[in-house]
Amino acid sequence: MSNLDKTSVGEPALTVTHPLVKGEVGPGCAKVDPIVIADSVTRQFGGLKAVDVAHLEIPRGQITALIGPNGAGKTTMFNLLTGFDKPNTGTWEFDGKSLAGVPAFKVARAGMVRTFQLTKSLGRLSVLQNMLLGATGQRGEGLFSSLIKPLWRQQEEENTIRADELLARFKLDAKREDYAASLSGGQRKLLEMARALMSQPELIMLDEPMAGVNPALTQSLLGHIKNLKADGTSVLFVEHDMHMVMHISDWVIVMAEGRVVAEGPPETVMKDPAVIDAYLGAHHDTDLGDLMEDGPNPVLEAERRAREAHPEAASEDDGYAKPEERA
Amino acid sequence: MIAGIRIGPGVRLTKMILAALSLCLGIVLGSGALSATASPAPTPTPTSDFTNTLTIGGVLRDGDNVVEGAEVTVEGASGFSEVATSDDTGRWSVIVPEKAEYTVTIDPETLPDGVELRDPDRDTATVSSSEWQTNSITRSFPLGADTRQTTGFFEQFLQRLAAGLNFGLLIALAAIGITLIFGTTGLNNFAHGEMVTFGAIIAWITAVLLGVNIFVAMLIALVLGGVFGYVQDWLLWKPLRRKGVKLVQAMIVSIGLAIALRYTYLFFIDGSTKTMNVGLSDAIVLGPVRITTGSIVSMVISIVALLAVGLFLTRTRVGKATRAVSDNPSLAAASGIDVDRIIRIVWVLAGALAALAGVMLGLYRQVSWDMGFQVLLLMFAAVTLGGLGSAYGALVGSIVVGLFVELSTLIIPADLKYAAALVVLIVVLLVRPQGILGRKERIG
């Protein structure tokens, strides 16, 4: 980012500042206008501390990328923040309201809506019904009012119009009446994102939105995400494609082994030795000279190598499905 | 990867129908040849709505203890006379041909030691024809403890503890199969109780009807139980996995199989309870505890079998592979394990263990067509308490359930003891939805 005041990788002694940040840039730094503030959030699975975040703030109205190697705890962090999992310790607030211990559906109603890494499209509902489910404040969702159609007919029509607009934007309008189960993996990702947008959230959290999406579509998807920002929605997304991260994010947070190890604007963070450590392991022998502007980006390189070594990581399956999830 | 998703297009569907049918037929033929020799005892079939059977029955209890093995004779006009024996819940019943008058007589000689009629003159009751507003009529005989022998609470407690341990081990033996099948295939097998009954019936046929030594009969039941498991997987479950049948679907298939098998058993061995009189009912007195040789034999065999299963799972290659498949079938398949073969082995093992448990349940109680189904829920309770899919959990859960069933009778009426165990299951799930030893599932 051009508005970066001053940075010099490899010389951490110098202080770095940034317009989004109050004070010094660094892991867990305070933001000028944060939408989410989390404090000492930890989540333990047996002996493994999947998430151990001392302090984290997510800037409002910006596109923030959350990156980190597989197993870094990104999805778990999403689950904790959105009420899908309970932390061992920790508090966090959204828009000034504490959301710790609040059930998932109330988190969504508060304006913090997430999508899932493993897509959750509702297979035996049509694409349009999937979309309509995303709309909030529906009168027809009450048990008694649902019986009397005039009470909700008009609202349903308005929601349908909005759903059709979104479907057209996401190039799903041709599939409007099809069962969601008949969509391709990429189309389901799109549907899930569009459905989340039906609720007009303040913060949308996308867990690997691009995984499995046709490359021809990713470009337009990037456009949608940028439009969201233009509409005033804050975006937090997990992504492995570093090009995309570089391309659209205003701010990048890097997690490894449950901790936030680095933060900063995209170009800078990619060169942070802590990030390279995170991707390559602490004992890598990468020459720091590689970090120079023109050299191959070691993080991208590491990602590429990791993908080649574990092709299954690129698929939707994280590789630790338990019996109950194999259905 | 498993029971769910493999969709093989070229599945021969007719083969599967045949599979289901021949499975039933196999049992039909297996036990059919012998059914002629079965005693044509009274048939307390389920008083379900369809059958419209008329029954006279009751429950024999001495305070809070059920009285098992007592004989009640029902006699009516035109020479009708049937004898019923009270089962392990103290229940007895006789099917009668018409809504008419009957006399019901209990034989005090058949009451267990220490129990007698409270009023020795009242060993007979009558049923009048005007009483038949419902299809079943109850008659009770007030029983009292023999005043010469009173047992203190502590003795009773030890007695129940021993019984509970025995019962828990039996449940564990059968339940480990449920948990291994769930772990490797994701299937909740509702037909598992019928595998237990299968073993008991085989042992009853060989030991009682054919007079084979009980230990030989046990071995035969064990082997045939394994074969039964093998055949089930071969003819039904493997084709269904190939077809890509979903888990809930497969679970309902197992319910259908359970119904079909259960009534096939009923068809051939009728509804009476059968006592396994094989000379293991001598009582041994160990301090305050009175225990039958049958119970000791059953406990020793259960423990040996459970240890063997434990060693198999932890020490052998196949056992380790089984645990790997339970953990993560796709990973296991990727690392070269033949998942189908492991699942087949699990079915054989489950069938054999269930059959063995059935034999000992028959010794411990009695043999009847629905005995397996009666303990199915307790097995599920045990497995669920232990956390679905965990073999050690199943063992712990089974012991808890077994102890609870028996110890609860110290406080609550004996005919509610199964209910108590199921209430415990519900309460535990309230507190720990993943079971006692289970893991939490993952979202996202």
Place this chain on the structure above:
Amino acid sequence: MDWGNIFGNAIGEIISPTTAAYALAAIGLGIHFGYTGLLNFGQAAFLLIGAYAFAIPTLAGAPLIVAVLSAIICSIIFAFILGIPTLRLRADYLAIVTIASAEVVRYIVTTTGLTDVTGAANGLSGFKGTFAAINPIPEGRYGFGPFVYNEYDWWIRIVGWTLVVLASVLVFLLMRSPWGRVVKGIREDEDAVRSLGKNVYSYKMQALVIGGVMGSIAGIIFILPRAVQPANYTTGLTFFIWTIMLLGGAATIFGPIVGAMIFWVVLSLTQGILYGAIEAGILPFIDTTQAGQIRFILVGVALMLLVIFRPQGIFGNKKELSFSV
């Protein structure tokens, strides 16, 4: 063999109150499983509760309306007791807990300690008076062909089938609405629905209560032509209701009704034919008790074949298969 009689009996099952009761219970189960995806294997408990909560107050002298309200309220309470611990659990745990709860209530009404209240193993009878008293049909026998019944039998049939129709209309109205969309979404993936701000737990509870109340009203219809007998409420009853629901199609309006009709007509036919064959000496190896058992074997096999080969049922849409997991 008296074919006229055999077919007459079978045709009579189409409108019998028992068929109506099973249809209503299956409609309720359809709300649970077909639409909301709840694996309720304890539907028999709702019928049991309807039956006892109706019969006990009636025998104590309560008027009809009080007895009916008692059945409804008790089933709502039971739905809550069942739902609060189980609706947070994974689907297969729910199956085991519901089946266990149903057995628990059956053990409780059968226990000899409660003989004064529930009649224990004998059950209850003599509770038809209040319902018969409001029968507007004058005494006599009416009808044509195989459908000739007295005024009480017609009264049960009319009331029973009216309730079935009302329940179907209710299901239709619910399932075309956004409420229905939410519960169908829950059936597909409850986490997804939760992430969209819907209170999944509350919707599941609503579905459990509505389907449970239908089950308990079915329990009342079921006992009106007969006595209350605890042995009728085994898990077998639940499984037959499942078979009926799957036969017609789990997430359909008419499926449970047609499923119940087919189920009972076929059961009656097989019974008639088997009994006839035994009487005629065609089947010398089996007796009539065994013939009754053959029918259950057939129900089991039919359930397996149905679930394997036509999981969407007769009315279900091939694409909208009944099983998502």
